Amino acid sequence: MKLIRGEILHFLSDPGDSNGTQRASPAFRHHADGGLLVDAGRIVFCGDWPDALAAAADGTPVDDHRGKLLLPGFIDTHVHYPQSDVIASPGKDLLDWLDRYTFPAERRFADATVAAETAEFFCDELLRNGTTSALVFGTVHPQSVDAFFAVAQRRELRMVAGKVMMDRHCPAFLRDTAQSSYDDSRRLIERWHGVDRLRYAITPRFAITSSEAQLAAAGALARDFPTVALHSHVAESRAEVDWVRELYPLARSYLDVYDRFGLLRRPAVYAHCIHLDAQDRRRMADCGTAAAFSPTSNLFLGSGLLDLRLALEDGVNVGIATDVGGGTSFSMLRTLAAAYQVSQLNGYALPALRAFWLATLSGAIALGLDDCIGNFAEGKEADLIVLDPQATPLISRRMARAQTLEERLFVWMTLGDDRAVCATYINGHRRWHRDAGMPRVRPAGPRGASLRCD
Numbered sequence: 001m002k003l004i005r006g007e008i009l010h011f012l013s014d015p016g017d018s019n020g021t022q023r024a025s026p027a028f029r030h031h032a033d034g035g036l037l038v039d040a041g042r043i044v045f046c047g048d049w050p051d052a053l054a055a056a057a058d059g060t061p062v063d064d065h066r067g068k069l070l071l072p073g074f075i076d077t078h079v080h081y082p083q084s085d086v087i088a089s090p091g092k093d094l095l096d097w098l099d100r101y102t103f104p105a106e107r108r109f110a111d112a113t114v115a116a117e118t119a120e121f122f123c124d125e126l127l128r129n130g131t132t133s134a135l136v137f138g139t140v141h142p143q144s145v146d147a148f149f150a151v152a153q154r155r156e157l158r159m160v161a162g163k164v165m166m167d168r169h170c171p172a173f174l175r176d177t178a179q180s181s182y183d184d185s186r187r188l189i190e191r192w193h194g195v196d197r198l199r200y201a202i203t204p205r206f207a208i209t210s211s212e213a214q215l216a217a218a219g220a221l222a223r224d225f226p227t228v229a230l231h232s233h234v235a236e237s238r239a240e241v242d243w244v245r246e247l248y249p250l251a252r253s254y255l256d257v258y259d260r261f262g263l264l265r266r267p268a269v270y271a272h273c274i275h276l277d278a279q280d281r282r283r284m285a286d287c288g289t290a291a292a293f294s295p296t297s298n299l300f301l302g303s304g305l306l307d308l309r310l311a312l313e314d315g316v317n318v319g320i321a322t323d324v325g326g327g328t329s330f331s332m333l334r335t336l337a338a339a340y341q342v343s344q345l346n347g348y349a350l351p352a353l354r355a356f357w358l359a360t361l362s363g364a365i366a367l368g369l370d371d372c373i374g375n376f377a378e379g380k381e382a383d384l385i386v387l388d389p390q391a392t393p394l395i396s397r398r399m400a401r402a403q404t405l406e407e408r409l410f411v412w413m414t415l416g417d418d419r420a421v422c423a424t425y426i427n428g429h430r431r432w433h434r435d436a437g438m439p440r441v442r443p444a445g446p447r448g449a450s451l452r453c454d
């Protein structure tokens with residue numbers, strides 16, 4: 001057993017556009033001096049510190065993070081681990097960027113050693129940024145998924161991943177076939193899905209790089225394995241949408257292509273969803289299919305601006321996604337900053353509480369994992385992070401003037417990055433600690449002595 005003490009925030013539902021407290025049942029819980037009691041990797045109690053102390057046996061060890069915020073770990077709902085090495089590569093647009101950088105980089109993952117080394121780096125980077133779970137693209141090579149899952153399993157991470165299915169409109173060195181992609185995916189599902197904290201996602205790259213036969217194979221896998229996730233891209237750029245219309249002239253829309261092959265359900269996550277219409281959004285909402293909002297990627301590749309408010313109003317599950325390497329940061333805080341900016345360009349000022357709900361519980365719902373992660377409900381797995389209000393001199397100065405919780409959250413999401421994440425816990429164990437992880441200049445100030453993350 002272990003007690004973790006600090007200010008605590010976690011979500012029970014969407015706080016919406018108000019501050020979430022006006023509802024009959026509040027959308028979140030906030031404990032200014034709170035305690036989490038953790039046993040065997042799970043939350044036993046979450047509440048005010050005196051109550052947490054009373055719930056614990058005498059002599060239970062305490063990790064003391066007073067002065068900092070304990071939050072459920074961030075959930076990145078769409079990211080490509082093999083693209084860790086092409087982040088920050090300038091392309092003209094999505095299709096140009098794939099040809100020039102992504103496909104050559106993904107070729108290297110035929111080598112299991114490259115895959116294993118990159119997976120280790122990728123997981124280090126997630127933990128450093130406070131991301132405790134993710135929905136992850138591998139490459140077309142089954143060994144890329146074996147390598148990723150082996151690393152995630154050893155680190156006890158709750159991860160969802162899959163092998164890319166891609167049998168046309170890509171270089172020959174990355175091409176599988178409808179049959180081989182079915183066989184390889186099936187073998188990977190049988191090897192990894194439901195093992196420890198790992199789950200599999202059937203992963204056709206997108207409609208352009210899959211033949212009808214391959215999408216049918218993906219649909220067959222989905223029918224054979226109803227608890228396996230689906231993961232793909234939809235309606236990211238205009239040029240892509242136009243090409244899909246040529247390839248699938250009978251489909252009503254790009255999303256309808258996937259629908260025709262039985263690829264909309266829960267859990268299913270489609271990255272981007274920028275150029276969809278109201279009928280598409282209603283269909284996603286009805287199916288429980290989620291959109292992964294990837295704002296740094298959408299800005300970087302010039303793909304377009306997701307109308308977040310419209311998606312939420314139409315009942316679509318939305319998660320936040322870094323989409324590295326089209327995305328420009330592993331940090332979910334940087335990504336929330338971009339989500340705010342993209343939403344502003346659509347006339348919507350995303351409230352900070354809602355943003356943090358999107359990055360935690362809403363992501364868990366998108367991935368179909370809200371029974372085990374996403375908040376601090378009793379019995380859930382103790383994946384959490386510690387946010388530092390003194391992370392940089394500027395954040396510290398701005399925080400000193402913040403009056404409310406919502407205001408402080410907004411400072412973190414606007415100014416924060418990996419430096420704001422003081423520690424990351426997996427299954428109740430601290431697996432990353434900023435001060436131990438790398439040297440850091442501690443901000444000077446009268447409260448400096450109390451800032452230590454122990």
Ligand SMILES: [Zn+2]
Nearest residue numbers: 080233271323
């Ligand atoms: Zn992507």
